[in-house]
Amino acid sequence: MNLIDLIPAPYRFAAQIAGIVVIGIALMTGYLRLISYHEGIGFQRATAVCTADKLKAEQAANERDAAYQNQIRKANHDAEQRQTALAADIADLRRQLERVRHDRDTLRARVADLSGEAARHFAGVCIDVHSECTERYGALAETTDRLAADCKTLIDAWPK
Numbered sequence: 001m002n003l004i005d006l007i008p009a010p011y012r013f014a015a016q017i018a019g020i021v022v023i024g025i026a027l028m029t030g031y032l033r034l035i036s037y038h039e040g041i042g043f044q045r046a047t048a049v050c051t052a053d054k055l056k057a058e059q060a061a062n063e064r065d066a067a068y069q070n071q072i073r074k075a076n077h078d079a080e081q082r083q084t085a086l087a088a089d090i091a092d093l094r095r096q097l098e099r100v101r102h103d104r105d106t107l108r109a110r111v112a113d114l115s116g117e118a119a120r121h122f123a124g125v126c127i128d129v130h131s132e133c134t135e136r137y138g139a140l141a142e143t144t145d146r147l148a149a150d151c152k153t154l155i156d157a158w159p160k
Contacts, residue, residue, distance in 0.1 A: 068159055075156035082149045089145065093138050100134055 007015045104127045 072157050079153040086145045
C-alpha cells in the first residue's frame with residue numbers, strides 16, 4: 001500500500017506538489033545551515049590566523065622596544081663610566097695644576113732673590129701668563145671631554 005492511495009484522487013496531484021515543495025524547503029534549509037556552518041568555521045579560522053599574526057607582531061614590537069631599552073641602558077652605563085673616568089682625569093689635572101702653581105710660586109721666590117727689578121718683573125709676568133694658560137687649558141680640556149662624552153652617549157643611544 002502506498003501513502004498516495006490514502007489521499008483522494010482529485011487532491012493527489014496537489015499533495016505531490018506540496019510534498020516536493022516541502023522536500024525542496026527542507027533541502028534548502030539544510031543547505032543554508034551547512035553553508036552557515038562552513039562560514040562559521042572559516043570565520044573562526046580567519047580570526048585565529050589574525051589573532052596569531054597580531055600576537056607575532058606585538059611580540060616583535062616588544063622585542064624591538066626591549067632591544068632599544070637595553071641599548072639606551074648600555075649607552076647610559078657607558079656614559080656613566082666615561083664620566084667617572086673623566087672626573088678622575090679632572091682630579092688628576094687639578095693636582096697637576098696645584099703642583100704647577102707651587103712650582104710657579106717657588107720660581108717666583110727664586111727669581112726675586114737672584115735678579116734685579118727687571119728680571120723679577122719679567123719672570124712674574126711670564127709665570128702669570130703661564131698660570132692663566134694652564135687654567136684655561138684645564139677648563140678647555142674639561143669642556144672638551146664633557147662634550148665628547150655627550151656625543152658618544154648620543155651616538156650609542158641612536159637606534160641602529
